[in-house]
Amino acid sequence: MRLSFAEHIQNANVLLHENEVEKSIENYHEALQSATTPEQQLHLNSVLGRLYQRTKKPKKAIEAFTTALDLLERNPSLGSLADKAAILNNIAAIQAESDRAKSIDDYKKALEIYTELVDNGETEFHPHLANTQFALAEVFAKKKEYYFAKKFYKEAIKIYERLQDPAYLRLRASAHYQLGNIYTEEFNLFDAKVQYGKAQQLFEHLIGEGDEALKPYLAAVLNNLAVTFNAMEEPKKAVQYYELALVAYQELSDLNFDIFQPYVASTFNNLGIVHSEMQQLEQAIAYMNQAVDRYNELADVKPEAYTHYLATGLHNLGLFHFELGHMQQANDYFGQALEIRRHLAMAQPMDFDADFCATAMNLVELYQAQLENTLDFGYKSKALALLDEVHIRLQKYGDDLPVIKTMKNDSKHYLEYFSGICEEDLSLHHVLRKVNHLKEQIDETIDLEEKMAFQEEIMHVLDENLKKYPHNDRLQYELVLSHANISWLQLRLQDYQKAEQTIHDAKTFNIPLQSLTCNLAHCHLLQDDLDKALELYLELSQQVNAANEKYSEVIIKDFEILRRDGIEHRGFDLVIERLK
Incomplete structure (x- = not known):
């Protein structure tokens, strides 16, 4: 038996009440076929439009709402007019993803209607006006038309500030949050901070009133404030807000692990990064270990989603330990990250080749440090093997991306270094580093005997290595320089004959050094051989040293130092007069 219009409506209402939405839609359609008046058709098309929205059937929803609007x-x-505006808003909401231009057009039509109603004194439509402005702002934001997005968010906020209902306080908080996101995109950090701060206060108030569903939004605001403060070069405040976000996400994770544990892991990671930027590497390592532990657990369950985050955490641990000089730990973490990234790059080279190469280049840098520290040429072989793999991966890409271009240049530099390095070069590097360290110790003391002890150690180190590599020009030069430095200390210690002997010993290397000549002149002067001294002083007076100082000025400074050491000689003033 064919049901009447009223019976179809009754059945549809019952089914809808029982949450049998699809069956209720069938009955509403049957009722629509039986509708005899435009009022009935308008009402049923509006109902069907909302139900199709609910069941995620946008095309049918738009069709029903458009019929109602017609x-x-x-x-x-x-x-x-309010009914018309509501239908326009429904159509616009559905089209917000599929046809944003049409969505904006319909929202604007609805906005005109609500504005007219409010201007005519119908203040009950203020919430509808604000909600339409909010929705319009969201569509503009999705289109990255930030000027209009900001304009409509701000207009919505002005109205929400006058409305007392907590529901509008929620929307006001969301508008401030979205404004913060827009200002972040525009790198307007101060305004982003202000908007996030307002959102934080509102969300905290609402949560305090019992609206716990807003806790995820508060956590997101705290996280974004941390990001903003870090970008503003206020790392201590960034840490403060990341720690607040961490507590919030940990509480949420206890309630819904699958959704919020990734945010816990990410926040630990971010705390590690900020502490590393502050050179607080022990804290950075502690936080990054926490992140890696969580990404490890997440990757076990969803490897496709979280394995690359695990690799990044391991890579960062390698960097932190490397910076601290923990070579073995750095090597271990880089190695783990490299194996994961190698596996990922095999499956998705376009996505992960660059990550693999980044870790490989860090390992190459570590191998260089280890090679220079230990003189173990096994590190050379390891580095060359990695560089070969990096070259194969990078040659597939052009130089359009700066990161690829940089890695290609770095790879070329390290290839030249490791291909050309030999035992003699490495030994020289090792020796010079030790010599430089001893020179720093000489500069740190004012005691002449201590200076002499360090200088004699330099002489010994250089002498021993010259026995291995007797033709190395750099070693010979450094040794002659060491003779000059020792002879100067011997002069200051008033051991003039030893100083002269040291200078003569240096001549066996046949490397002329002006500082040796200057010290020899001092020896002659202080041993009262004024003629020989003056001859050398006058020879030097028109020359300059490596620092581009005239030797006439250097000689005068030397006399001042000798006088401070308690050495006085009548020839000082005479030489100074002759040099003028």
Whole structure:
């Protein structure tokens, strides 16, 4: 038996009440077929539009709402302007993803209606006006048309500030949060901080009033404030807000592990990064270990989603330990990250080749440090093997991306270094580093005997290595320089004959050094051989040293130092007069 219009409506209402939405839609359609008046058709198309929205059938929803809108426009007496605005808003909401230009156009039409109603004194439509402005702002934000997005968010906020209902306080908080996101995109950090701060206060108030569903939003605001403060070069405040976000995400994770544990891991990671930027590497390692532990657990369950985050955490641990000089730990973490990234790059080279190469280049840098520290040429072989693999991966890409271009240049530099390095070069590097360290110790003391002890150690180190590599020009030069430095200390210690002997010993290397000549002149002067001294002083007076100082000035400074050491000689003033 065919049901009547009223029976179809009754059945549809019952089914909808029982949450049998699909069956209720069938009955509403049957009722629509039986509808005899435009009022019934308008009402049923509006209901069907909302139900199709609910069941995620956008095309059918738009079709139903458009039919309702056509009925209303053909016969305005069927409903009010507010009814028309509501339908326009529904259509616009559905089109916000599929046709944003049409969505904006319909929202603007609805906005005109609500503005007219409010201007006519119908203040009950203020919430509808604000909600339409909010929705319009969201579509503009999705289109990255930030000027208009900001404009409509701000207009919505002005109205929400006058509304007392907590529901509008929620929307106001969300508008501030979205404004913060826009200012972040525009790198307007101060305004982003202000908007996030307002959102934080509102969300905290609402949560305090019992609206615990807003806790994820508060956690996101705290996280974004941390990001903003870090970008503003205020790392201590960034740490403060990351720690607040961490507590919030940990509480949320206890309630819903699958959704919020990734945020816990990410926040630990971010705390590690900020502490590393502050050179607080022990704290950075502690936080990054926490992140790696969590990404490890997440990767076990969803490897495709979290394995690359695990690799990044391991890579960062390698960097932190490397910076601290923990070579073995750095090597271990880089090695683990490299194996994971190698596996990922095999499956998705376009996505992970660059990550693999980044870790490989860090390992190459570590191998260089280890090679220079230990003189173990096994590190050379390891580095060359990695560089070969990096070259194969990078040659597939052009130089359009700066990161690829940089890695290609670095790879070329290290290839030249490791291909050309030999035992003699490495030994020289090792020796010079030790010599430089001893020179720093000489500069740190004012005691002449201590200076002499360090200088004699330099002489010994250089002498021993010259026995291995007797033709090394750099070693010979450094040894002659060491003779000059020792002879100067011997002069200051008033051991003039030893100083002269040291200078003569240096001549066996046949490397002329002006500082040796200057010290020899001092020896002659202080041993009262004024003629020989003056001859050398005058020879030097027109020359300059490596620092581009005239030797006439250097000689005068030397006399001042000798006088401070308690050495006085009548020839000082005479030489100074002759040098003028």
